[in-house]
Amino acid sequence: xxxxxxxxxxxxxxxxxxxxxxxxxxxxxxxxxxxxxxxxxxxxxxxxxxxxxxxxxxxxxxxxxxxxxxxxxxxxxxxxxxxxxxxxxxxxxxxx
Numbered sequence: 001x002x003x004x005x006x007x008x009x010x011x012x013x014x015x016x017x018x019x020x021x022x023x024x025x026x027x028x029x030x031x032x033x034x035x036x037x038x039x040x041x042x043x044x045x046x047x048x049x050x051x052x053x054x055x056x057x058x059x060x061x062x063x064x065x066x067x068x069x070x071x072x073x074x075x076x077x078x079x080x081x082x083x084x085x086x087x088x089x090x091x092x093x094x095x096x
Contacts, residue, residue: 060066069076
């Protein structure tokens with residue numbers, strides 16, 4: 001065997017070993033990133049559910065009946081009688 005062949009075989013074995021370690025490392029990183037992606041998807045789904053619940057709660061609190069009930073009970077507001085209502089003409093109200 002020539003000297004070049006004797007030196008190239010260990011070099012090729014080292015390159016093969018380095019390539020194998022690189023493949024194992026990249027597979028490990030891929031799996032770790034996939035687990036992280038799944039966790040982020042689960043977190044996103046949980047936040048979507050919470051957002052939907054908050055929107056439902058907001059619509060329940062903003063119904064006309066709920067606003068009127070709060071105005072009557074909490075703020076002691078009442079609907080004015082017809083003689084208490086004054087109509088203002090906006091065209092004459094802006095002139096000095």
